[in-house]
Amino acid sequence: MTTTRQDCRALDAKDPLRALRDLFDIPADTIYLDGNSLGAMPRSAPARVAEVVTREWGRDLIRSWNSAGWFEMPRKVGDQIARLIGAAPGTTIATDSTSVNLFKALSAAQRISAETRPGRWRIVSERSNFPTDLYIAEALCKDKGWELVLVEPHEIAEALKDEKLAILMLTHVNYRTGAMHDMAAITQAAHAAGALVVWDLAHSAGAVPVDLSGADADFAVGCGYKYLNGGPGAPAFVWVNPRHAERCWQPLAGWWGHDKPFAFTPDYQPAPGIVRYQCGTQPMISLAALECGVATVLAAEPLGGMAALRRKSLALTDLFIALVEERCAGHGLSLVTPREHARRGSQVCLSITVSPPAPPLRGSLPPEGAPTGLGRPGAGGEGAYAIVQALIARGVIGDYRAGDGAGHPDILRFGFTPLYLGFEDVWNAVEHLREVLQSGEWQRPEFNRQHAVT
Amino acid sequence: MTTTRQDCRALDAKDPLRALRDLFDIPADTIYLDGNSLGAMPRSAPARVAEVVTREWGRDLIRSWNSAGWFEMPRKVGDQIARLIGAAPGTTIATDSTSVNLFKALSAAQRISAETRPGRWRIVSERSNFPTDLYIAEALCKDKGWELVLVEPHEIAEALKDEKLAILMLTHVNYRTGAMHDMAAITQAAHAAGALVVWDLAHSAGAVPVDLSGADADFAVGCGYKYLNGGPGAPAFVWVNPRHAERCWQPLAGWWGHDKPFAFTPDYQPAPGIVRYQCGTQPMISLAALECGVATVLAAEPLGGMAALRRKSLALTDLFIALVEERCAGHGLSLVTPREHARRGSQVCLSITVSPPAPPLRGSLPPEGAPTGLGRPGAGGEGAYAIVQALIARGVIGDYRAGDGAGHPDILRFGFTPLYLGFEDVWNAVEHLREVLQSGEWQRPEFNRQHAVT
Structure with missing residues (x-):
């Protein structure tokens, strides 16, 4: 019929x-x-953005860093996104671009792997992964003398047997084909093989249920302007498993990741937890639009x-x-x-x-x-x-x-x-x-x- | 009187x-x-931002990447900023945060110095430089086994005598005191001493005349939300002397820095010139506000x-x-x-x-x-x-x-x-x-x- x-x-x-x-x-x-x-x-975006521009910037000026909560916005929106990806409060930051966040996450994963499993120096990913992920990994490997190995999806299980494998970097839902990986099963298999897993949720966050905590993933990044409806080029996000968050500096050690950013000390002291995955000042107007977008997905919660x-x-x-x-x-x-x-x-x-x-x-x-x-x-x-x-x-x-x-x-x-x-x-x-x-x-x-x- | x-x-x-x-x-x-x-x-900002949100995003949706010129915005606004800092067209990109751009510039300077002057592994900066600059340098030094040396302004001349000095990293106008360095003289002295110079123009761009080309500086970064009036957390900018621009990859090798970003090839091929200093997708709403801000400074050109x-x-x-x-x-x-x-x-x-x-x-x-x-x-x-x-x-x-x-x-x-x-x-x-x-x-x-x- x-x-x-x-x-x-x-x-x-x-x-x-x-x-x-x-x-x-x-x-x-x-x-x-x-x-x-x-x-x-989102229907709410024009008015909210206008408020940020006209009132918060135009009228309240510099005072809005405090009075409008600008400085906390990346953490606040990060916590909202956390509810959509199975992450605990205080583990996710809305900031920078997906590519920049992936650089932070991969760099941290490299450092942790090098420390805990020395002698591993390969990153494995999918050949048809979104290219920017591969470029960021390629540049990092070039810098560190590591190797990036690209495989087809059906070759991942075999790739995990490589005892030089340090990091498995996958996009949860493929940008071209829409094919989705089993996050929990792959993460478990990778951990059993001694590798860390970095997930890109660009086509997952707000699109499919994600349970980073349940899967015990290591790192994740994702995009604000796709299924989160955050507007063109909206800030992205990064999540770090709390067991890794304080194990190392990430290399983009800017002042927003400092423990006391307004103490203006000349030496870097990373903030506790996910806050150290921030770097520089964030684009507040675009971040406000992202909050409107995330709110549309959160509006489904009661339903x-x-x-x-x-x-x-x-x-x-x-x-x-x-x-x-x-x-x-x-x-x-x-x-x-x-x-x-x-x-x-x-x-x-x-x-x-x-x-x-x-x-x-x-x-x-x-x-x-x-x-x-x-x-x-x-x-x-x-x-x-x-x-x-x-x-x-x-x-x-x-x-x-x-x-x-x-x-x-x-x-x-x-x-x-x-x-x-x-x-x-x-x-x-x-x-x-x-x-x-x-x-x-x-x-x-x-x-x-x-x-x-x- | x-x-x-x-x-x-x-x-x-x-x-x-x-x-x-x-x-x-x-x-x-x-x-x-x-x-x-x-x-x-700027008085123009609310209407321009509303246009980006309501028309370009809301009505034209994905088509605006082409029809509204979103993809070229970082280059376009970069060229506008270039007119204020003595830079040639095609040498400046409006993108990311100052901290992230400094990471790109310092990393590139490290690579170029290591190649052309091996055996130099010190970065010198001012103790009262804006802290994020020091943190980024500190993290890079930690990663590379380099050393960051902090001096007072009157000790810079002496510091140039250090034959291990690779990079002098200074903020042109000090964020606390408002004291300004002589960019041309210091750059010349540093070059004579075999060092590269990275300038932070956070308190200079739009505030004082800057002549990067005339000073023959090596790298520069700067801020969009101070004297460029670009709005809270507006994207920053990075300038690279054309003689350096194609000498290496910068490590944040995202797809916007690829020679053919829409060919989606798995391997990274850096774009010619300054375009390779881009990384990921940029926040268009904030970038549109930055363009309004830069326009207020350019409005002084006829005067x-x-x-x-x-x-x-x-x-x-x-x-x-x-x-x-x-x-x-x-x-x-x-x-x-x-x-x-x-x-x-x-x-x-x-x-x-x-x-x-x-x-x-x-x-x-x-x-x-x-x-x-x-x-x-x-x-x-x-x-x-x-x-x-x-x-x-x-x-x-x-x-x-x-x-x-x-x-x-x-x-x-x-x-x-x-x-x-x-x-x-x-x-x-x-x-x-x-x-x-x-x-x-x-x-x-x-x-x-x-x-x-x-």
Whole structure:
């Protein structure tokens, strides 16, 4: 029996999380399936940001460091995020970027490993991990004479047998495929093998239940502007298992990590606990927007919290997969994301395995030196890119990620944020996809990669 | 002949920069002498920030990375800052915090020095440098087996004779005293001695003319939220002399520093030039406010630019010094900031050498563990702290910095931002100071340090 639009409306009608959508201000003509890249704007954000700018900065000026609690904001927002990732209060800081936080966490893990398990000097990660994680690890390894080893997901168990392995660094939910690791099982296996584990929660925090304490993870970092809806480039976060937090300095030993930052002593004395994972002054306006974003996820707590969001997220992605397979059959789409719930994040990725005929080349080539990110060759890439563009033109916003020519195909990527997406939205998105494919409108020149200059 | 209020009004009337004050929205009851800590709010900031939040984030969502130029913002704002510090386009990036940028710059300087002058492993800095600079250097030295040597300003020339000296790291204008170094002369002397020089422009950028290119400096970092008026915790900046920019990776090798960030390749390839000094995604809302702030300083360009701002700044600080000495004589105030123009930044610091009688102890002690930054003992500290509090209660906002008990006294610190301060403001500020001292109102219990909990 096939699913109908009426079925989707019925699902919306009985959705216990339905009211949370009103926490967001999303353009009426948009179905936003890119919250995994940049979360939508909370309705509270404009007024709160205006208050920070006009009152806290403009009127109260320097006094707001105390009166508006600016100095404590990274800890305060960190504690709010902690509730979403199975972390205790006082173990998480909202600060800096994910890349900078990963540098702190990996550096600390290196120091702890070198001290407790000397002779281990390898970091293992996934080849298809988000590149910035690999770059940060690569630079650290280069600096320390360590080695970064990249493996496929199915090779992780084998990699743990390496007695030179010091650190396993993984992203919980893969940014391309949406595949999710079993955090508890992998952490346990890595510990049994004598390694520390650093988790990147960029596509997990606010998207899937995470239990860092329960998994006894070592370090974690994550992103503020994806499922936490914190706004463009919102500060990221870092969590450290309390048993590690005071074992070493992290190398970005700035004054916000000092035990007595306003004593202005010339020597560094790290603050107790997670506070030493701060470095310099934080961008308060962006941090205020992040607090609004985190509040939208915390608003689900009385309705069942992350478990309820997860149930709806799986229902949405199940529905999307079923509808694509029912209604877009015959167009060469394949599911890249795992079908198994336990292995799926909150996004669905499709590849297009039948490469449609290339559209006629029109217009000028992009200028020499223009960003080439959207123009990597790959099987079906022309189609995947153009289909995403055609959907965006219809107000269905997903994104395209180029393949790597080494087993990872070009993909159409669709994120499903249960806070603001409904079941009829999924129906409508798939209808647009079906129409784009059936009409061939994706072959229009304006959707061709040759037209993309950025 | 003493200066009168009428004289000050006459100076305002003929001030060619007078109109720039209208670029700011400062409370009418406030004389703001703390722009060296947090610059005042540009009148353009609320609308621009609202546009980023409501339109770019809320309506255009993920598309704004391209359509609103988010991805290029750090380079764009960096190029704007470059015009204020004697730097060429394409050599400055607005990004991260000052501390994080200093880590990048110092790390790169270490690498370059180790390669070109092996056997040098000392970093020299000033004992009264802003502490975060010392902490970052201390942590790097600890990591690399280097040594950080702290000296007094008059010992720098001697320190350059040390043949183990690799890097001289100085803040151009001292955060406590307002004393300014001769950047060109010191850089030249350090180069002659075989050392690289890293300058911190936190109290210089937008405050005094800086000519990094002319001085042939090696690296520089600076702050966005002081004289650049970028808002609380605004992103900072980093400049690298083009002859060094491509000589090494900096260790925070995040994806924004990659040559092709959207190619998502697993290996790091640093971008050409200063772009490799980026790391992760930047906070766009705060960055937009920074652009508004930088624009207020650039608005002086048609009126003579930094040279004109400097003339007015010196006239303001000269006036403040003269009026304090004329009108507050006999209250034990001493000038800490150098009187000589070439050695003075855009602030004036006073110490109070005659310790007034301690006020009666009233009220409860601060809670155990409360921040103690405002409560360090020092000669005259009770007086300095309480006088600043009494001035703030009158709307004259300066700040207090505790002494270190090692030759640096407690100080009353007053910053003078020529963009929004006039000569009559200076008159009024000194009148308030005179009244606070003559009336003894600073001795009221509410101004006592014991009442400060943060």
